[in-house]
Amino acid sequence: MATYTLISSNVLSSTAGSVTFSAIPSSYTDLEVRFSGRTNDTSWAAYCWVTLNGATTNFSETALVGNGSTASSNRDSASSSWYQVRINGNNSTASTYGNASIYIPSYTASQNKPVSITSTNEGNSSTAGQIVMTATAALWSNTAAVTSITLDATTGGTLWMSGSSFYLYGISNA
Amino acid sequence: MATTYEKIASTTLGSASSAITFSSIASSWTDLRLVIIGTAAAANYVTLNLNSDTGANYSQTILYGNGTGAYTFNQTGDTYMWPNTLGWSTTIPQLITFDLFSYAGSTYKTALVTASGERNLGNANQQVSTSVSLWQNTAAITSVSIGAQGANISIGSTATLYGIKAA
Numbered sequence: 242m243a244t245y246t247l248i249s250s251n252v253l254s255s256t257a258g259s260v261t262f263s264a265i266p267s268s269y270t271d272l273e274v275r276f277s278g279r280t281n282d283t284s285w286a287a288y289c290w291v292t293l294n295g296a297t298t299n300f301s302e303t304a305l306v307g308n309g310s311t312a313s314s315n316r317d318s319a320s321s322s323w324y325q326v327r328i329n330g331n332n333s334t335a336s337t338y339g340n341a342s343i344y345i346p347s348y349t350a351s352q353n354k355p356v357s358i359t360s361t362n363e364g365n366s367s368t369a370g371q372i373v374m375t376a377t378a379a380l381w382s383n384t385a386a387v388t389s390i391t392l393d394a395t396t397g398g399t400l401w402m403s404g405s406s407f408y409l410y411g412i413s414n415a
Numbered sequence: 416m417a418t419t420y421e422k423i424a425s426t427t428l429g430s431a432s433s434a435i436t437f438s439s440i441a442s443s444w445t446d447l448r449l450v451i452i453g454t455a456a457a458a459n460y461v462t463l464n465l466n467s468d469t470g471a472n473y474s475q476t477i478l479y480g481n482g483t484g485a486y487t488f489n490q491t492g493d494t495y496m497w498p499n500t501l502g503w504s505t506t507i508p509q510l511i512t513f514d515l516f517s518y519a520g521s522t523y524k525t526a527l528v529t530a531s532g533e534r535n536l537g538n539a540n541q542q543v544s545t546s547v548s549l550w551q552n553t554a555a556i557t558s559v560s561i562g563a564q565g566a567n568i569s570i571g572s573t574a575t576l577y578g579i580k581a582a
């Protein structure tokens with residue numbers, strides 16, 4: 242088996258509230274989602290909400306955040322999703338899309354799931370707060386195998402914009 | 416075409432062990448990537464030694480957040496690479512990655528390190544970190560050894576070494 246394999250992709254040709262990768266096979270060791278996204282939120286730095294298996298409980302995260310002016314850290318415990326994923330909102334420079342990576346190791350193991358998330362909405366602005374980059378330690382306190390991943394914009398009342406592209410890779414150590 | 420991203424070796428501990436070591440690493444790739452997910456018997460630092468070198472030849476600059484603040488510091492004269500001040504958890508798996516660049520070259524060896532130590536505690540006893548480490552040695556890296564400062568790494572912990580090829 243190849244080490245790094247594209248499982249599924251979704252390039253939006255119209256707006257969408259959320260993107261879900263479902264029926265993820267258990268044949269890999271780790272998963273990685275990489276995406277380029279922009280929402281119609283009236284901001285520079287919009288949010289993406291991430292859930293696994295359709296669950297709405299037991300998500301927690303600790304994030305390191307830089308905005309070109311200050312560095313800070315925040316956390317959420319026992320939340321309904323992870324949301325320290327920052328991508329471009331519709332006030333940002335035209336044709337710019339935020340980038341994010343979500344790495345899920347040992348996704349079929351019967352243990353709590355630690356996850357690494359990085360994101361940025363770089364858009365050629367020198368105004369503090371308009372550009373945000375994040376590095377996040379996330380945890381889903383659930384021992385079930387991960388079978389679906391949802392990247393949602395509607396929690397913020399927004400939609401993914403056309404041109405946003407999402408890719409799910411499987412990584413095998415077999 | 417050569418394979419760009421390839422597994423070199425992988426270990427899932429069937430019993431607790433004081434170290435996970437990958438040795439006899441060939442020089443066939445350009446970079447190495449080490450992915451670790453696991454726990455240990457004590458909350459000691461996650462450590463990485465190269466070529467069995469335990470001398471004071473390692474240094475690092477670490478940037479981390481604990482949900483309360485963002486911090487950075489550097490260390491010189493260390494006897495290993497280490498990703499954060501959090502250390503291993505005895506119960507919640509932590510994800511750590513080491514990217515070792517140009518590992519077979521004849522310059523000092525640099526690593527980009529990330530660690531995701533979220534524990535759903537609601538306090539500052541958890542961290543996300545990114546850091547750079549340096550091994551002041553010009554030898555090609557032929558072995559990597561993950562440790563817990565003398566404590567055992569727990570059963571079920573997994574480490575995988577990947578080779579990344581530019582040519």
